[in-house]
Amino acid sequence: MIEVSNLRKEFSLSKQQQKELNTTAKKAIAVNGISFTCQPGRIFSLLGPNGAGKTTTMRMLSTIFKPSSGSIKICGIDVSEDPREARKKIGFLTGSTGLYARLTPNELIQYFADLYDIPKNVCAQRKEKLYTLLDMHDFQGKRIGKLSTGMKQKVSICRTMIHDPEVVVFDEPTSGLDVITAENIIKLIRDCKNEGKTVIFSSHIMSEVDLLCDDIAIIHKGNLLHSGTMVDFRQNMQAPNLTAEFIRIVNETKTENA
Template sequence: MIQISHLSKSFTLNRQQKKELGTTQNSVLAVDDISFECLPGRVHALLGPNGAGKTTTLRMLSTIFKPTRGTIIIDNIDAVKDPQEARKHIGFLTGSAGLYARLTPNELIAYFGELYGVSRNDIEMRKKKLYDLLDMHDFQNKRIGKLSTGMKQKVSICRTMIHDPQVVIFDEPTSGLDVITAENIIQLIRDCKNQGKTVIFSSHIMGEVDLLCDDITIIHKGKVLYNDTMEAFRAQQQTPNLTAEFIRIVHDQKTEVQ
């Protein structure tokens, strides 16, 4: 379970960043007092246009960034006060993250297993299970740099799941992937849900959201615009499809601000 309460994050701007953003302010507020909950056995969609604060929010949840204000509780652990303990419960998969090209999948998975404190036996056992599931045996000893995008994505999945996390964070995991590779991710998300894990999922592809998610949070300019179940979202829908409804909510907010 993830409980986010009054979460804010501001970044200090250096001279070059101020120039690039055309501002004289010393800091920028990327996430502004957001609160929502993600429940076990459910997939929670985090949506928002580019620059809305999704990645910053997910980076705070995965404890890469420290919040400026607010609390994050992950499986009853305060992730702000004890990020190391919280990380043991989190699996983080992002579409933009790279892999160590000079290592083999076997070496990489063993490395991350060790970093998560998983015993050698458990690493071998889980590795075998994941390799079977993702059909990875053929390329387990090839250098990652020589693998195809699809194979690399399978390695990323394996790395994310090697410590069997209870909370899994997906940040645009299918961006830039072909349909077959993306399907592996979709299947993984379904499996996580079926295993009772808490899943938070950020994507630009509304079809995936519609297919997978049980709850939805829309953020824009760092603030929460909408937060409810997918059922409720569909019920209040004023437009013919999910994409149009998302655009409408964001657009209405813009109009309100103006």
């Protein structure tokens, strides 16, 4: 379970950044006091246009960034108080995730298993299960740099799941992938849900959200514009389709702010 309460993240701006953003403000607010809860066995989608604050939120959830204020609890563990314990519960995957090109899938998976301190026999069992599930046996000993994008994505998935996380954070997981490769991710997200894991994924593609999620939150310029179940969202739509409704909500805020 993920519990986010009044989460805020500010970044100090350098003079160069102030110039680029054409502002005199010394700080930029990336996330502005958002709260939501993700339940186990459900898929929570964080939807927003580019620059909305999705990646910053995901990075705070996965403990890469420290929140400026507010709290995040992962399976009841406060990430600010005990980030290392919280990390054991999290699996993190982004569309832009790179892999160590000079290692083989076997070496990479073993490395992450060691970092998560997984006993050897447990690791071997999980590896076998994931390799079979993802059809990875044929290329497990090849250098990652020589693998196709689809194969690399499978290695990324295996790396994310090797410690059997209770919470899985996907930050725009399908960005830059073709339909076939993206299908692996979609399947993984569904499998996670079926296994009772808590799943959160960020996206700006409405069709993907429609396909997968149980709960939805819309974020824009760091503010939470909407949060609720997907069923409620569909029922209360004012626009003819989901994409149009998403654009309407975002534009409505723009008009209000203007």
